[in-house]
Amino acid sequence: MNEQITVIDITLDNFNQIVIEGSFNKPVLIDFWATWCEHCKTLTPLLEQIVASYGGQLILAKVDCDQQQQIVAQFGVRSLPTVVLFKEGQAIDGFSGSTTEANIRKMLEKYVEAPATPEGDLLEQAKTLYDQGDKIQAEALLKELLAQNNNNMLALILYARCLAERGELTEAETILNAVIDDDYKQELVAAKAQLAFLKQAVDLPSVEELQATVQEQPSSDELCYQLAIAQLAQQQYEQAMEGLLTLFKRNRTYQEDLPRKTLIQLFDLLGNDNLLVINYRKKLYQALY
Known part of the structure; x- marks a missing residue:
């Protein structure tokens, strides 16, 4: 043939x-x-x-x-x-x-290697830079890609995450609210979870300040929750998970089950394959039952 x-x-x-x-x-x-x-x-x-x-x-x-x-x-x-x-x-x-x-x-894509395209290459490069912590270079590549095709939903979602990371929360939220493509629900949920944590952390003291305050008032549920949110904003995910789980075990009724709901949001952000998620989902299940 x-x-x-x-x-x-x-x-x-x-x-x-x-x-x-x-x-x-x-x-x-x-x-x-x-x-x-x-x-x-x-x-x-x-x-x-x-x-x-x-x-x-x-x-x-x-x-x-x-x-x-x-x-x-x-x-x-x-x-x-x-x-x-x-x-x-x-x-x-x-x-x-x-x-x-x-x-x-x-x-x-489950059965055939995806064809290489200039647009796909740019997106992969941006993802790699983002994962490595180089949000500025990732954002620059995403701008270039979106200038060529502003309907690339994955690029828009990642671009919004870059904006959120540097404090442009309103613009990031506007972009995410405009993404309606059902093909990338998981990526959109993760980005919205990240944005929610960053918005909550805007008016909070630094992680270091909250840690010092919690040491002085370890029984304060509100301070413990604030510390977890501040840690999430700084991507200190394991510390935040441990704090939220401890708070959940201590006071399940705090803010209408807020620690558990926040953990679920964090699981959405990191994804089901993340080792921390696997570990703490199991711990949360054990705490529930």
Whole structure:
């Protein structure tokens, strides 16, 4: 099969070669479509564009459902459009109906290495800089990226986080409130949790001052909570988690269960795979039951 051909019309004659055998070499995306299907008229060109961006790593196999009813019956297709992803001779994923480009790419990234793009490279560089603590350089790269495409939701979310880190809380909140893309719910929840902690910490004394005050008044629930928030604003996550958990164990009724709710917010910020989250989620569960 010609390696440059990435979009192929499927018939009974070539089905086994392209879909079954071919999927052992590279994933095959099967597009079940028909001329009378209105959603197909927008989805099929989008699939062709996405497959082309993978530079030969992915095949689009198009099945005209009016002409290839035996193949349609074999797959049990009940509605159009329907898309099925084949790999190593097996159907491994897919969807029915229309969806967004972001959703399709999110599905594909689990099975195919994402194509490198200048925009993607900039975003990855910005993420790396942000994670390393270089928020200024990360923000500069994000500005460059957003100047090219101000609809990149992940870039907008990370840009808002950079703004929040340097105290531009109102602008960061405006940006996050404008992000409505359902594809990045987790990233948006994390950014909003970070912003909430920073807003709470604005009028608080420094971590050092609060630590000194708590040593003098260790039984003050309010001071202990303030210290945890100040620590969160400084990204002292483990200390904050320990303080919130201790406060929860000591006084579950404080501010209507606020320590536990704040811990849950912090778990959202750091993500379920974070080792601190795994550890303290278990500790919180044990404290609850």
